[in-house]
């Protein structure tokens with residue numbers, strides 16, 4: 001039985017392009033983001049992958065990325081479950097702020113801590129740890145059981161919600177995961193064993 005799990009970060013968004021902290025705000029994809037999503041779909045098609053179910057967040061950049069991928073695969077209309085548990089980390093009070101201006105205002109080190117420490121949240125927002133505390137229970141309750149039943153699964157989500165998942169899947173320490181940057185629109189293909197452990201991983205960005 002195939003136990004396939006594909007993760008993909010959304011293509012470039014309008015706010016990625018403007019270098020703004022995005023979090024739970026809902027900007028659309030740029031033209032480049034649309035092409036990245038289409039290319040991700042083509043890559044999966046070249047590998048002859050097909051899916052039985054899809055998961056995405058409540059945010060349109062991830063939903064649109066998924067739609068474009070499914071269209072490339074000829075799988076428009078695939079059963080898709082949307083849940084805010086898969087949303088990007090909430091950036092709290094710095095949402096909408098330019099990342100360079102934030103560095104000028106709060107200092108390079110502080111901004112780096114907010115973006116890449118494991119358990120220090122930005123003011124009013126979520127740390128990666130807090131993000132993991134909502135992503136992982138959802139993964140174990142809703143996603144993993146379906147993968148283990150043989151449903152070939154794709155998740156289109158966000159840099160930090162996927163980081164939380166990858167940390168668990170690849171058994172990475174909190175230091176290791178923070179160094180892991182996820183390319184926009186770059187699928188990562190996992191095959192799991194019957195207990196949900198990763199048997200193989202193929203990162204199409206690598």
Ligand SMILES: O=C(O)[C@H](O)COP(=O)(O)O
Nearest residue numbers: 020021022023088115159
């Ligand atoms: O929400 C955002 O601004 C980005 O999608 C991810 O931000 P990061 O690169 O600071 O983790």
